[in-house]
Amino acid sequence: MGIGDDCAVVVPQSKDLLLCSDMLVEHTHFETSYFRASDIGFKSVVVNLSDIAAMGGIPKYVLCAVSGPKNFPIDEVLEGVQMACYTYNADLVGGDISRSTEIVVTISVVGTSNNLVPMLRSKAAPGDSIVITGPTGRSSAGLRSLSKKGQRPEHPSEVELAHLRPKARVTAGRVAAEFGTKAAIDISDGLALDLHRVADASGVGFQLERVPFVSPATAEDALFGGEDYELLLFHPDGELLVEMLEEVLEGTRATVIGKVVEDPTTRDLQGEPLLKRGYLH
Template sequence: MTGQEWDELALIEGITQRAKWDPTQEVLGDDAAVMPAQGTSLALCADALVQGIHFDLAYWTPAQIGAKAVTVNISDLAAMAAAPLWILSTIAAPKNFDVEALLLGIESRAQSYGAKLIGGDLTRSDYVVVSVTAIGSQLLPPLRRGGAQPGDTIFVTRPLGLASVALSRLSQAGQVDDRTRSALLDPSARVEEGFAAARAGANAAIDISDGLALDLHRLANASGVGFHLHTVPIAPGAGIADALGGGEDFELLFTAPDPHLVYGEYAKARLAQPFAIGTIVSSPTDRTLNNAPLDPMGYRH
C-alpha cells in the first residue's frame, strides 16, 4: 500500500466482490460483522496497531500497546452493543522487544472487559505490529452505522479532544499531566454505554476513534442522511480542532429518536449522561455545525 488516503467504501466494495459475499447480509461496513452461530449471533472485528503509525516506542510501553490494541477492538464491539467474549492476537516484533509484557497487557485488558485471550501467533519483524481480533455476543439488536433516521438526536458519550492534545505534546517530547497522558495511552471502551444506547432504542452508532467530524460523516453516508450539530463537547485542555478531528478518543456516537429514553437508560445503568450535540436531517448534503458546513476532518489511515 502507498501513503495515499484510501477510499474506504471502494475497498469494502472490492472485498465484498472478491469474497463473493451476499450484500444483503450487511456484514461489511460497520464497526463489527454480525454473524449467526448456532441459534445466536456473534459480533466479530479486527484491528492492528503498527509502530510508527499508531504508537511510538519513545513514550509507549509494551504493556500499554497491548492494552490499547484490545481497547481499540472492544470499542468496535461497544459500537455494535455487543458483549466481549474472546480475543485473538498476532504479534510481530524485533528480537529484543519485550513481547511478554505486551502479552500481559493484552491479557489483563481483555479480562477487564470480561473477555479472554484464547490464542494467536508470534513472529519476527523489524517493527512491532499487533493485530487483535475480538469476538462478542450480540444479544441486543446491533447498532449499525446505516440506521440513523431524520429527527434522531445525535449523542456522544464524553467530551472530546484530550487524546489529540496528548499525542501532539508527547510526539514533540512535551510534558503532559497524568490525565492527558491516560487519554491517549490508556483509553476505555464504552461497552456499558453501548448497551444503554441499544436498550434506549438507538438507531445507529459508530466508534469515533478517527474524529467526531469524520466518523459522523461516515455514519451519515451509511444512513443516507445529513446532520445539524449545535455543540461539540470539548474536554478541558483541548480545543475545537482536537475535538472535531484529533481522533483517538474511543467514544461512541449514536443517534436515537427519544432523548428521554436515552437519559433514563443511562441513569438506570449509573452511567455519565451522554451529550446531545445535534439532530439528523433528511438531506444528505445538509451537514453543518452551528449553521456552517462541517467537513469530514479526522485521521485517515
C-alpha cells in the first residue's frame, strides 16, 4: 500500500534492508537557470539510488519531500522523480510537499540486499584490484559548460546530461556483489576523495596507475570534480570482475585502475602522492 494513507505499508522481502537519504538544495547543488524542475526530481532520486548501488543492493521504495517558492512547478519535480523510479524499477510510496524560499528536494530510499553481503567501504584488502565502472569527470565538465551558457540547451551534450541526469550503476553494483566483491563506494565527491575515504575506512593504501576520462573532461575533473556516480569496486581479481561486468552490461567501460596496498601511507597516482581533495558541499 502506497500513496494515499498516512504511511506506506511494505512487506520486507529480505532480512537486510538498505536505507539512505539525501537532499538537493538550490544554489548548493543546482541552479534553476540550467536545471528544469524535472531534472531536479530525476537527479535527486538517482543520487540516492547510487548509494544503494554502492552496497550491491536493489532499490525498492522511494519517499520524496519537496519544498519551493509559490510559483515553482513542484508537479514537474514529481514527474522527474516518477521517471527515475520507473527507470530503476522502484516504487514511489509517499512524501510531502511544502513552500519555502529556496527549492529543496529530500529523497529517502529503501532497498534490499536480497540476502547478499552488502559491500562496505571498510572491506578493501591489500592485493585487491581497484575497478571503476566508467570514466569520471563528465559531470564536472557538464557543470562548467552549463554554467558558461547560463541556461539548459534544448539538446544537452553528453557531459551536460551527465550532470543534469546522471546514471546510478545499480546493475553493476549487483553484479559485483554477486561476484563476491566486499568493498565499494560510489563516486559522488570525486574519485580522489572517495578513494581516500575507502582507504581510511579500511586502513590501507593504494597505488593508482591511471584515471580514465574523455574530452572535454580534464584530469582535474576526473580526479576532483564529483557527481559522477560511477562505482569504485575492490576485488582480488579485477580483470575477471571486468569480464563479468562486460558480459552483463553491454557497452560498459569498466576497467582496472590500480591496486590496494598494505601501507596506509602509500596513496599514489603514478608514483606521486594523490591529494585528498574533492567536491565538498
